[in-house]
Amino acid sequence: MRNAALQPFIKKFINFDILRSWQFYIIFHKWQSFYLRLQCGFVSVHQRKRREAKKIARERIDILFKMAERMAEIGEEALADRYVALILEISKKYRIRLPTSIKRRICKKCRCFIVPGRNARVRVKKGRVIIYCQKCGRIKRIPFK
């Protein structure tokens, strides 16, 4: 009697367990195949294309930054600002994190190329570098040790 009463519960339990184990097996298999692929250095065509696009975009950002610097030196600030806008657009589209050397020369609010002394004010205060954009008034604080 005891067994008869318990059977549905046991059946349920067993069924559930089997299902669970199958799910676990599938997930584990997927995970394993994914990591094997990674270890072999396998990447899909889509991924490869994306990587190449990112590489080209990074090169382009470097070129644009150099050009912006040159334009700022000459005194054509409008062109420098235009290059900065292009840099920001490219980094947004291809999800590229800008290096700090570029980040600190760009004002994100008014999208202008920062030239310390002409365009912006740079001060050191309480262990921080403070960059003040004179065009839009944005203040950027960078802590240092």
Ligand SMILES: [Zn+2]
């Ligand atoms: Zn600004």
